[in-house]
Amino acid sequence: MTPERFSSQLARFFGDDARFTDKGGAQWELRVPRDRCLPLLSFLRDHSFVHLAFISAVDWPRDQEIELVYHVWSYEHRVHVLVKTRTEREKAWMFTAHRLWGQAQAYEQEIHEMMGVFFLGNPDLSPLFLHNWHDRPPLRKDFDPKAYSLKAYTLAGLGLAPEQKEDGDVPS
Amino acid sequence: MYLPDGYTTLEKLREAGEYADYDLFFGPNHPGMHGNFGYVLTMIGTEVVRVRPNAGQLHRGFEKAMENKAWAANVSLIPRVCVPDPDPNEVAYCQAVEKLLGCEVPIRGRWMRSITLELSRLGSLYMGMGGLAGALGHYSTMYLMMIERDLILDRFEALTGARVYHIYNVPGGVRNDAPEGWFDSVSRLLDHLEAQMPEYDRLLYENHVVWDRLQGMAPITAEEAMASGVTGPALRATGVKADIRVDAPYAAYPEIQVDIPTSGGGDALARAVQVRLDFAESVRILRRLLARIPDGPVHADLGNLAKLKVPAGDAYSKVESSKGEFGYYVVSDGGEKPYRVSVRGPSLPAGLYLCHKHLPGMKIDDVAAWMASFAICPPDIDR
Amino acid sequence: MEDAVLFNLRDERQSAWESVLNYFRKRSMWMLYYCTGCGAIELPPSMTSRYDMERFGMGPMATPRQADLLLITGYLSVKTLKRVIRSYEQMQEPKYVVGFGSCPINGGIYWDAYPVINHLELFIPVDMSIAGCMPRPQAVLDAFQKLMDEIQAGKAVGYKRYRKHLDWYKRNQDAVLARTEAVLEPWEDPFSDAALVESLWNDAPAEVKEMREVRHDA
Numbered sequence: 001m002t003p004e005r006f007s008s009q010l011a012r013f014f015g016d017d018a019r020f021t022d023k024g025g026a027q028w029e030l031r032v033p034r035d036r037c038l039p040l041l042s043f044l045r046d047h048s049f050v051h052l053a054f055i056s057a058v059d060w061p062r063d064q065e066i067e068l069v070y071h072v073w074s075y076e077h078r079v080h081v082l083v084k085t086r087t088e089r090e091k092a093w094m095f096t097a098h099r100l101w102g103q104a105q106a107y108e109q110e111i112h113e114m115m116g117v118f119f120l121g122n123p124d125l126s127p128l129f130l131h132n133w134h135d136r137p138p139l140r141k142d143f144d145p146k147a148y149s150l151k152a153y154t155l156a157g158l159g160l161a162p163e164q165k166e167d168g169d170v171p172s
Numbered sequence: 173m174y175l176p177d178g179y180t181t182l183e184k185l186r187e188a189g190e191y192a193d194y195d196l197f198f199g200p201n202h203p204g205m206h207g208n209f210g211y212v213l214t215m216i217g218t219e220v221v222r223v224r225p226n227a228g229q230l231h232r233g234f235e236k237a238m239e240n241k242a243w244a245a246n247v248s249l250i251p252r253v254c255v256p257d258p259d260p261n262e263v264a265y266c267q268a269v270e271k272l273l274g275c276e277v278p279i280r281g282r283w284m285r286s287i288t289l290e291l292s293r294l295g296s297l298y299m300g301m302g303g304l305a306g307a308l309g310h311y312s313t314m315y316l317m318m319i320e321r322d323l324i325l326d327r328f329e330a331l332t333g334a335r336v337y338h339i340y341n342v343p344g345g346v347r348n349d350a351p352e353g354w355f356d357s358v359s360r361l362l363d364h365l366e367a368q369m370p371e372y373d374r375l376l377y378e379n380h381v382v383w384d385r386l387q388g389m390a391p392i393t394a395e396e397a398m399a400s401g402v403t404g405p406a407l408r409a410t411g412v413k414a415d416i417r418v419d420a421p422y423a424a425y426p427e428i429q430v431d432i433p434t435s436g437g438g439d440a441l442a443r444a445v446q447v448r449l450d451f452a453e454s455v456r457i458l459r460r461l462l463a464r465i466p467d468g469p470v471h472a473d474l475g476n477l478a479k480l481k482v483p484a485g486d487a488y489s490k491v492e493s494s495k496g497e498f499g500y501y502v503v504s505d506g507g508e509k510p511y512r513v514s515v516r517g518p519s520l521p522a523g524l525y526l527c528h529k530h531l532p533g534m535k536i537d538d539v540a541a542w543m544a545s546f547a548i549c550p551p552d553i554d555r
Numbered sequence: 556m557e558d559a560v561l562f563n564l565r566d567e568r569q570s571a572w573e574s575v576l577n578y579f580r581k582r583s584m585w586m587l588y589y590c591t592g593c594g595a596i597e598l599p600p601s602m603t604s605r606y607d608m609e610r611f612g613m614g615p616m617a618t619p620r621q622a623d624l625l626l627i628t629g630y631l632s633v634k635t636l637k638r639v640i641r642s643y644e645q646m647q648e649p650k651y652v653v654g655f656g657s658c659p660i661n662g663g664i665y666w667d668a669y670p671v672i673n674h675l676e677l678f679i680p681v682d683m684s685i686a687g688c689m690p691r692p693q694a695v696l697d698a699f700q701k702l703m704d705e706i707q708a709g710k711a712v713g714y715k716r717y718r719k720h721l722d723w724y725k726r727n728q729d730a731v732l733a734r735t736e737a738v739l740e741p742w743e744d745p746f747s748d749a750a751l752v753e754s755l756w757n758d759a760p761a762e763v764k765e766m767r768e769v770r771h772d773a
Contacts, residue, residue, distance in 0.1 A: 035759075035760050035763070036760075038762075038763050039762050039763070090745075091745045091746070091751075093746065093755060095759070095763050116742070116744070118744070118745075118746040118752075120752065120755055120756065120759070129634075129670070130633075130634070130670060131632075131633040131634040131637065131670075131732070132633070132732065132733070132734050134734065134735075134736060134737035134738075134741055134742065135737045135738055135739050135740065135741070135742055136739075136740065136742040137742065138669050138670075143669075143739075144739070145667055145668055145669040146667040147739060148669045148738055148739055149662070149666065149667050149668060149669055149671070149673065150667075151738050151739065152669075152731065152734075152738045153662075153671075153672045153673045153674070153731065154673060154674070155677065155727070158727070158730045158731075160726065160727065160730060
């Protein structure tokens with residue numbers, strides 16, 4: 001499939017909603033608003049892009065937005081498509097894609113925990129990776145891992161006293 | 173098994189409240205578990221009813237840590253994403269960076285990349301086959317395979333100075349050229365590995381216990397495998413001819429003949445056989461690579477790598493590892509550090525998604541073999 | 556009698572009985588099969604025929620209740636730390652802890668990573684640390700030899716320290732594991748509000764709404 005043919009087909013179904021870019025190296029980029037993202041993914045899946053490699057999320061505090069990137073691949077055409085959609089940063093949410101690809105549930109669960117994006121319709125968004133986490137999602141740009149680590153895992157940061165000097169018989 | 177009159181399955185008994193289910197923690201501290209990962213299995217008797225993956229014990233915030241390190245410094249962090257098969261990570265990341273930089277790797281550098289990738293694959297496949305043998309109780313096979321893997325690590329040590337984390341690839345190529353006589357030593361190693369293989373075939377693949385345990389276990393169809401994101405040997409075991417080395421070739425693979433052996437059948441036995449076929453193919457590819465090594469520099473000149481600046485943009489790069497597709501999505505804002513790196517590991521689809529389909533109804537003894545047959549490697553799930 | 560043996564902390568004048576005990580302890584160390592991190596990759600080579608740990612009387616053990624040696628093979632995320640402490644407390648005395656690689660010593664390459672603890676000795680006593688990333692099998696075996704010497708000399712008494720200073724260790728463990736407040740700043744999930752979620756559904760486009768029913772067979 002040539003990029004031209006694909007983009008003309010796309011324009012027939014999605015009009016101006018889906019903006020197509022050829023990134024070169026058999027990688028295409030599609031930018032789409034949130035409401036049209038799921039129909040686009042569904043369209044892609046039905047047109048031989050059956051492999052959802054993974055979903056990644058990029059935080060853009062400059063634009064007050066979070067970008068979700070769906071990576072899909074067609075075994076038939078050997079083309080990798082990056083579907084990009086953006087959501088506001090304050091209340092970041094997106095429709096779940098797990099009806100299209102079952103494994104999307106796990107990716108969305110991870111993004112929810114790491115980036116704080118809520119996925120509407122996802123059956124399980126419980127924390128999976130972090131233990132007892134009360135802070136902001138760690139992959140947000142305004143989270144400082146170094147400050148967290150120093151405060152959470154050192155005695156000085158925890159505000160606890162070091163071990164007392166022992167009564168002779170204990171090695172220190 | 174004894175069942176009271178009128179009851180045919182344990183599930184019915186449970187519905188009647190006569191047989192209690194219980195939660196069994198399979199891992200993280202369990203001899204059958206591959207790495208630090210856990211499944212909470214709800215069991216009736218010895219049969220799994222429900223499964224809840226308990227991931228995150230190996231989570232160490234890779235993607236965040238990469239944002240705080242210089243472009244080239246991240247290469248030291250990256251092999252740690254997948255411990256048994258580290259090199260595909262380095263290559264995938266470096267390729268993404270090179271794509272953003274628009275730089276070409278010299279041909280000898282690409283050749284060295286392919287050679288290390290294939291050697292790493294061999295080591296990882298030994299680990300995988302040994303792990304499968306161990307999960308089925310054949311510890312001597314596992315022990316023997318570890319020795320062969322160690323011989324591969326010796327070659328890596330001669331080339332890079334490290335046994336496990338080689339940190340050999342850098343943006344623009346590879347760190348150093350091969351020392352004197354290294355290619356010959358790799359050839360001799362291949363002769364040795366090939367001579368040894370029939371013994372392992374007798375121990376593992378011609379073994380009735382292995383055959384009977386794996387046949388028909390957790391089958392998947394080609395459509396199901398493609399739709400659920402399974403890649404690598406597990407996908408080829410369903411008969412799909414898919415391999416990133418052919419579909420989207422990188423490093424030296426565009427110039428080298430790569431065949432895609434498939435086993436077909438889609439069950440655990442087919443996956444185990446597929447690993448063996450991949451192994452043989454990998455040895456053949458290495459021989460082809462070693463037969464004509466081009467001359468020239470091994471890395472492009474990018475100036476001071478510590479101060480490398482990458483133009484703004486994003487790129488995705490993927491590599492066929494021994495377990496499937498390793499992908500790196502790299503976003504740059506033009507600075508000295510990556511803006512965002514996100515990692516696609518090959519184990520997540522099977523480890524967190526297919527487990528819900530396959531494990532219920534399975535006996536507890538088979539869970540470890542199921543994990544080994546899908547080559548689930550927890551570090552790349554958790555990252 | 557038992558108490559006298561157990562609480563004789565680092566006694567230079569070991570009783571003859573204790574030195575006999577220590578001789579046998581050092582010669583049959585069973586290590587717990589628990590791969591806590593990436594250092595576990597160098598254990599199969601150390602265990603198997605090439606480096607052959609078994610010639611020192613060491614072998615893997617499946618259950619913590621019968622193991623003597625807990626290997627912390629690499630970095631420890633908080634989630635693992637909880638399980639490590641659990642395993643450590645299940646082990647019977649005498650028990651020894653070996654920290655593997657740089658990460659348990661000071662955090663190593665993950666010193667500034669948010670889920671990884673930095674100093675293991677704050678949470679459980681460590682008898683021997685092996686520096687390096689990764690430590691080679693030779694270094695691992697060397698460390699085990701040194702640990703054997705320490706056991707013979709009656710110096711590897713981490714478990715006694717743990718018992719004596721349990722309060723201190725428990726305090727540190729609880730500070731990390733039983734955290735109830737945010738470390739830097741608290742985060743409220745705006746979508747814990749069911750009405751908000753419902754209103755999002757109401758505004759959703761029709762073609763997406765059709766996909767609403769949650770699929771349970773996933």
